[in-house]
Amino acid sequence: MKLSELDSADNYNDVWVLGEVVEGKVHRVTLELLGKAKDLAEKRASSGSKVVCLLMGYQLDGLEKELFSHHADKVIKVDDESLKFFNDSIHASVVTRLVKKYKPEIMISGATSKGRSLMPLVAVKLETGLTADCTGLEIDEESGLLLQTRPAYGGNIIATIKCEDYRPQMSTVRQGVFKVLPEDVSGTGELISEFVLDEEKQTSFTIISEEGLDGETRVNLHDANVIVTGGRGVKSADGFKVIHDLADAVNGAVGATRATIDSGWISYSHQVGQTGLTVQPEVYIACGVSGQIQHLVGMQSSDFIIAINKDPDAPIMKLADVAIVGDLFEVVPEITKLLSN
Amino acid sequence: MKIVVCVKQVPGTTEVSIDPETKRLIREGVSIEMNPFDTYALEQGILLKEKHGGELVVLSMGPKRAELTLREAIACGADRGVLLNGRPLGGSDTYATSYILSQGIKKIKDVNLVICGKQAVDGDTAQVGPGIAAHLGWPQVTYVSKFIESGESELKLERMHESGSDVSVVALPAVLTVLKDVNIPRIPTLKGRLNSRKVDITVWDETDLETDFEKIGLGGSPTRVVSTRKPDARDKHTIVLKGSASDSARELMKILKSRLEL
Ligand SMILES: Cc1cc2nc3c(=O)[nH]c(=O)nc-3n(C[C@H](O)[C@H](O)[C@H](O)COP(=O)(O)OP(=O)(O)OC[C@H]3O[C@@H](n4cnc5c(N)ncnc54)[C@H](O)[C@@H]3O)c2cc1C
Ligand SMILES: Cc1cc2nc3c(=O)[nH]c(=O)nc-3n(C[C@H](O)[C@H](O)[C@H](O)COP(=O)(O)OP(=O)(O)OC[C@H]3O[C@@H](n4cnc5c(N)ncnc54)[C@H](O)[C@@H]3O)c2cc1C
Numbered sequence: 001m002k003l004s005e006l007d008s009a010d011n012y013n014d015v016w017v018l019g020e021v022v023e024g025k026v027h028r029v030t031l032e033l034l035g036k037a038k039d040l041a042e043k044r045a046s047s048g049s050k051v052v053c054l055l056m057g058y059q060l061d062g063l064e065k066e067l068f069s070h071h072a073d074k075v076i077k078v079d080d081e082s083l084k085f086f087n088d089s090i091h092a093s094v095v096t097r098l099v100k101k102y103k104p105e106i107m108i109s110g111a112t113s114k115g116r117s118l119m120p121l122v123a124v125k126l127e128t129g130l131t132a133d134c135t136g137l138e139i140d141e142e143s144g145l146l147l148q149t150r151p152a153y154g155g156n157i158i159a160t161i162k163c164e165d166y167r168p169q170m171s172t173v174r175q176g177v178f179k180v181l182p183e184d185v186s187g188t189g190e191l192i193s194e195f196v197l198d199e200e201k202q203t204s205f206t207i208i209s210e211e212g213l214d215g216e217t218r219v220n221l222h223d224a225n226v227i228v229t230g231g232r233g234v235k236s237a238d239g240f241k242v243i244h245d246l247a248d249a250v251n252g253a254v255g256a257t258r259a260t261i262d263s264g265w266i267s268y269s270h271q272v273g274q275t276g277l278t279v280q281p282e283v284y285i286a287c288g289v290s291g292q293i294q295h296l297v298g299m300q301s302s303d304f305i306i307a308i309n310k311d312p313d314a315p316i317m318k319l320a321d322v323a324i325v326g327d328l329f330e331v332v333p334e335i336t337k338l339l340s341n
Numbered sequence: 342m343k344i345v346v347c348v349k350q351v352p353g354t355t356e357v358s359i360d361p362e363t364k365r366l367i368r369e370g371v372s373i374e375m376n377p378f379d380t381y382a383l384e385q386g387i388l389l390k391e392k393h394g395g396e397l398v399v400l401s402m403g404p405k406r407a408e409l410t411l412r413e414a415i416a417c418g419a420d421r422g423v424l425l426n427g428r429p430l431g432g433s434d435t436y437a438t439s440y441i442l443s444q445g446i447k448k449i450k451d452v453n454l455v456i457c458g459k460q461a462v463d464g465d466t467a468q469v470g471p472g473i474a475a476h477l478g479w480p481q482v483t484y485v486s487k488f489i490e491s492g493e494s495e496l497k498l499e500r501m502h503e504s505g506s507d508v509s510v511v512a513l514p515a516v517l518t519v520l521k522d523v524n525i526p527r528i529p530t531l532k533g534r535l536n537s538r539k540v541d542i543t544v545w546d547e548t549d550l551e552t553d554f555e556k557i558g559l560g561g562s563p564t565r566v567v568s569t570r571k572p573d574a575r576d577k578h579t580i581v582l583k584g585s586a587s588d589s590a591r592e593l594m595k596i597l598k599s600r601l602e603l
Contacts, residue, residue: 002563022504085507088471089480113502117483120435120468124475129436129563132466152465153357159569166563205480206511212505213502283597293572304600306593318579322596325583334590 001100001127003165007057012167013048013076014016015041018095018109018119019055019067023212026055026063028180028222029110031042031070033173035181038071040106040146041076043139045273050074053100056091058084060072069187070180074176076102080196086114092121093200099126104168106146108137110329111172119172127165130170135177135297145169155274155297156251176278177301221272226252226283229272229299230260233288233309237265243287249339255279273298287328308332342493342513344454345446346386347473348379348414350407351463359569375410377567378458380517380526386456387418388524389491395418398452400445400492402430404440408542416529416537423449428545432559435464439472441557444550454496455516459484470518480515486522 003009015037020027034051041049049269050073053065057079064075076098080297082090099107109115111133123130135158136149146169148161163169221227228250230243240254247254255277256270272279274294284302289295291307291314299305300319308328317323322330354371360367375383383399390397399414401407402425403601425445446452451573455477460467474481487499489508497510501520529537547557555561580596582589 086502088483092475095414113484113500116467119482120439120466120471121475122479123468123563124436124439124472127436127563129434130466132435132468132562147567153352153463154465155572156357156567157359158572159566161564162567163564203480205482205509205515207507207509210505210507260595297572312581312583315561317581320579321580322593323579324392324589324593325581326586326589330586331589334586337592338594 001167003167007166009105010047012100012105013044014052014106015044015048016099016104016107016168017053017072017218018107018113018115019053020112021055021057021060021063021112024059026066027110027112027175029112029115029173031066031180032175032178033108033110034067034138036173036178037106037108038181040137040139041073044105044144047105047144052076052080052102052104054095056083056094062253063257064191068189069183069185071184071187071217072189074190076192076194078194078196082196082201082250085210086117087203087207088117088121089120090196090200091203092125094194094196095122096125097197097200098194099168107168107170109170109172111174115172120169123170126168128166128170129152129161130172131163132172134171134173137171137173146171151274151297155293156256161192174278176280181279187325206320221253221255221270221279221281224253224279224281226250226285227255227272227279227281227299227302228252228285228287229255229257229289230259230266230287231260231289231295232263234260234265235288239329241269242329242336246285246287246332246336246339249336250283251267252281253285255284255299257289285315286320287332289316290314291319342389342393342454343447343452344386344389344397344448345393345452346382346397346399346414346419346454347442347455347457347469348383348399348401348410349375349400349461350403350410350457351376351461351560357570373406373409375413376458376461376463378460378462378519378521380458381521381523382456382517383414383417383518384456384524385488385517387527388488389454389504390418390420392491393493395453396496397421398449400442400446400449401425402433402441411542412537412540413529416533417527418533421525421540421543423543423545424551425545427548429547429554429558432562433557434467434564435468435472436563437557439469440476440561441547441550441552442469443473443476444552445545446473447469448545448550453513455479456515457518459518459520467518469523470516473518477514477516480511482509482511482515483518485517485519486562488523506554516527
């Protein structure tokens, strides 16, 4: 909503995280965002800002506990059968009404397909701005405004964006950008229940069925401490075997560059980068990856980066903590061998 | 069925440079093309028109030269093109852009279906499609991966999300954003190309569109880009190992071990 004398910025407090639930569990990105929200709310403490998680779905019993232990001060829960599937229209109507009621200053959501579908609908309904796919969120000390940093032009430009005259200030953030803060198991807070209005359930859009990915296509890159990624240097689908072997040896997950997915060597669910996943493992091992910017934006915040490449001048070799110049088909099996012992 | 496909003209490369003085993106001398994701939206529009008849209009907001992109779409099979162009429209964020496009859709009249690409490769936000849906007050179906059935008044669609997919039915009018999975875009025929040169492109400005001046351009945009920069080259000390494979592997183990001990 556009700020005016009647509705000034002072009316807006609190940092909201739009929570997401997948298969009955709180999505990891929600926990990551709660940590960031805590940081933002502390910097806005002068205006009494609190961390609030809005959780919508069906059969959400008990999930608030995890949100409180991840630093939510307040949870607003909307538990209704009409929210079982992701129906954009119903979800957007509910969020819009609640934002108007409680007036948060900031609202952030994961840049998941749901978040990226819902947030722009809500932003327009609320007549406010939305910054997409942020990689940084800070409070400007002077103005108290949210400074939102995001890559555009395929990662070749980093822009800082403000939303000065409208509230709430809204952003979506990719999973893996912020870290989950350590849990405070004794954390508690206020639980508020809200409902879906009958008229909000009237839509001309209906979801008939939903299907999860089967176990094989599900790769959990976000939970892995170690990711071993193969690039075009692996040369073929068979070439990925050395990558898989190393990943197995360290109980890690297999990542891939878009070049290998476009070649049909491995499925899209392994893709790391701008049009794939953003990951932040403890160790990232890039094998036969050149390190184009679109790949780097998805992995550059990893704690420790190892690159194995024939070409000492490949861009990934400059980003790496350890750069091994050599043939991956010789180096990778050596590492696997030493690690297996 | 009356279909509008939104197509954006984008730079042919995402390699961009910033003017060191003005800090603005340098747009001069950069080649241009149709946003690659929009070619799938266009193809879907053509397929639906082939099946149901009706009219397919391509709509773009942008500079005069975006006419070329509209002509390209006509060469592929669209019936006509509408360009929204005017100085006050420049600098619009996704809120304002989707507002302006929705005004264009209202002025085209009696539209049943709007199809957008998944996202534009330059701005990269994927927010304009949902924005149009919100401004029009129509339902949206995003990340459509498959057209299961299409009727005159209803579509059955598959959507993709990170943890799977779902099947839904939407009554028209509606706004869709489509993924690459939906089809394989065709290449224009020679006849199509010749025809596309003859067709007049309709050009509307902010007055034709009856826009609320408070909601367009830089002034009507809630978000503001306050600065842009090139990404940091991570400035760090890299240990380079270039011995034999077994030496490098052994050296790496030592480094990892000392790291673990820290
Ligand atoms: C809009 C857009 C979005 C994109 N999104 C993504 C994305 O999300 N993720 C992504 O990864 N890419 C993305 N890309 C593509 C990206 O630009 C690069 O093309 C891609 O990352 C390159 O993959 P690569 O490093 O595997 O291949 P290449 O660039 O071909 O590099 C292969 C490397 O392997 C090395 N090599 C070859 N053989 C060996 C060997 N035997 N041993 C050791 N090293 C060897 C070579 O020296 C080279 O450095 C995107 C591009 C665009 C335009
Ligand atoms: C560096 C930078 C960062 C930016 N970040 C943001 C931001 O975070 N939030 C924000 O609100 N704005 C932002 N903008 C402004 C935004 O890029 C413009 O509003 C742009 O016109 C539309 O956004 P997009 O390119 O992301 O399109 P998307 O939303 O990615 O486009 C999706 C689809 O909408 C249709 N479409 C989009 N634009 C047009 C058009 N002009 N004509 C016809 N169809 C179209 C196409 O079908 C396209 O496939 C940013 C601009 C810059 C330069």
